[in-house]
Amino acid sequence: MNTLLELKSVNYAYDHKIVLRDVNLKIRENDFLGIIGPNGGGKTTLLKIVVGLLKPMSGEIIARDGDNSRIGYLPQINQIDKKFPISVLDVVLSGLMSHKKLFGRYTLQNREKAEALMSRIGIEHLKNKNIGELSGGQLQRVFLCRAIVTDPHLLILDEPDTYVDQNFEGELYEILDQLNKQMAIIIVSHDVGTIFSHVKTIACVNKTLCYHDSNIISSEQLKAYNCPIDLITHGEVPHRVLKHHH
Amino acid sequence: MNAIFELFQYKFFLNAMGAALLASISCGIIGSYIVARRIVFISGGITHASFGGIGIAWFLGLNPILGAAVFGVFSALGIEWISKKTEVREDSVIGILWAFGMAVGIIFIYLTPGYAPNLMSFLFGNILTVGSLDLYLLTGLCAIIILVFSLLMRLILFVAFDEEYAKTQKVPMQFLNYFMISLVALTIVLNIRMVGIILVISFLTIPQTIANMFTQDFKKMIFGAIGFGFLGSFMGLLISYRINAPSGATIIFSFVILFVLAKIIQMSILAVKRSTRI
Numbered sequence: 001m002n003t004l005l006e007l008k009s010v011n012y013a014y015d016h017k018i019v020l021r022d023v024n025l026k027i028r029e030n031d032f033l034g035i036i037g038p039n040g041g042g043k044t045t046l047l048k049i050v051v052g053l054l055k056p057m058s059g060e061i062i063a064r065d066g067d068n069s070r071i072g073y074l075p076q077i078n079q080i081d082k083k084f085p086i087s088v089l090d091v092v093l094s095g096l097m098s099h100k101k102l103f104g105r106y107t108l109q110n111r112e113k114a115e116a117l118m119s120r121i122g123i124e125h126l127k128n129k130n131i132g133e134l135s136g137g138q139l140q141r142v143f144l145c146r147a148i149v150t151d152p153h154l155l156i157l158d159e160p161d162t163y164v165d166q167n168f169e170g171e172l173y174e175i176l177d178q179l180n181k182q183m184a185i186i187i188v189s190h191d192v193g194t195i196f197s198h199v200k201t202i203a204c205v206n207k208t209l210c211y212h213d214s215n216i217i218s219s220e221q222l223k224a225y226n227c228p229i230d231l232i233t234h235g236e237v238p239h240r241v242l243k244h245h246h
Numbered sequence: 247m248n249a250i251f252e253l254f255q256y257k258f259f260l261n262a263m264g265a266a267l268l269a270s271i272s273c274g275i276i277g278s279y280i281v282a283r284r285i286v287f288i289s290g291g292i293t294h295a296s297f298g299g300i301g302i303a304w305f306l307g308l309n310p311i312l313g314a315a316v317f318g319v320f321s322a323l324g325i326e327w328i329s330k331k332t333e334v335r336e337d338s339v340i341g342i343l344w345a346f347g348m349a350v351g352i353i354f355i356y357l358t359p360g361y362a363p364n365l366m367s368f369l370f371g372n373i374l375t376v377g378s379l380d381l382y383l384l385t386g387l388c389a390i391i392i393l394v395f396s397l398l399m400r401l402i403l404f405v406a407f408d409e410e411y412a413k414t415q416k417v418p419m420q421f422l423n424y425f426m427i428s429l430v431a432l433t434i435v436l437n438i439r440m441v442g443i444i445l446v447i448s449f450l451t452i453p454q455t456i457a458n459m460f461t462q463d464f465k466k467m468i469f470g471a472i473g474f475g476f477l478g479s480f481m482g483l484l485i486s487y488r489i490n491a492p493s494g495a496t497i498i499f500s501f502v503i504l505f506v507l508a509k510i511i512q513m514s515i516l517a518v519k520r521s522t523r524i
Contacts, residue, residue, distance in 0.1 A: 015333070052414060053410060053413055053414060071414070073411065075408075075410060075411065079410070081284065084282060084407050085461075085463060085464045085467055086403060086464065087462075087463065090404075091407070093400070094404040094411070095415075097400075097401060097417055098416050098417050130463075132462065146411075
């Protein structure tokens, strides 16, 4: 399978505190990678390196497309100013900002594409609303549209299931399963139980990265990876996942 | 009423009305950007820092507005640059720059031999002393702002909304931010003559806040801010003429009256909506 993106012995530190050490990761076409790990373990930092927001101290990032222009990114929505005077349609269109000429206007095709996508995700009726009027789940859908309006080869989601209702979570994963036919996906989530039943592979990030080439993982392995996930050992759903382990 | 029409026969009043219109346009557009991006405090810092430029220019015998422009743009670029450094507490730095600019300005004005200029007119503004040069400069500034916003409004909005995302999209957001903050500085400096250093920030925020009560759309907010800005400055000019007080203060006073009126109208609209629903 074609490799989309490769990280080779990547290191990263904030000030003098090492956040990521010797991270190696290969993303292939149609991958669906779930990233788990404790808070402060470096999950978001890793994603920011992949999308090009942070430069690693050392190591290499090799992208098939030459740069990271074919990456769709859904950041954590608590970073967003919800009182900002911008409409839903404009947020989705902002995904295309590098796909038009600097002084050019958005074309009819751009708009039609954005609207078609919004109806597919089920937010067409919200297009003229201001983002301040939306619920958490609706907002996540808007940012998902922005991330995929460019038809990226790789979609990166940073905790898309926080601040949303259970209802949306189920729908989100349905949408992601669909999208996965066209693009590789990397998702960071706290909800270990849910992501295990959708992702194809798992990476545990806690300063170092441990790659697991299946979606089944045992608590012993997690311990060996030095990856203290509470949910695995306590929750109902994760236990069911563990039972499948052989 | 006749007294108002008589005013229009005076050149100084026509100049003042022209300045009010140009200030409403430049502050309406740039102020909407400032309010949306939440850089009101940064703008306050730039305003006061530019006073240093006024003082130095006065000392060197140059045009004080020119000095303020140079000083204002450089402090704006400095603040934008510092805000990118995560290890610096940005607001503290702005606070220091704010006071330092004022101090430099005052020192140089007092070092200048001979007649000390009327500090009051820089601090509180006097729209009635606006001359042809000020009007030309403001016209040029308005032309640049209108051109930039008609070509780049969406990009400006998107970068202000989510800088990080813009960075992932490889748009030249760094350059755009430096350019925009320079435009903010120039708008502030060229409007100091009208409303003064202490009050210019309200020209950049009150009309926008009023417009924002009735619309969430950035474009409509700009037009609303221009409209409320002009209405408020017209009212302020009349009051200023009437009671012989500095125009800056009377304009801001009118803005606040408009703000209160708008708040009452907004609340009654909401009340009507609620009662019709029941």
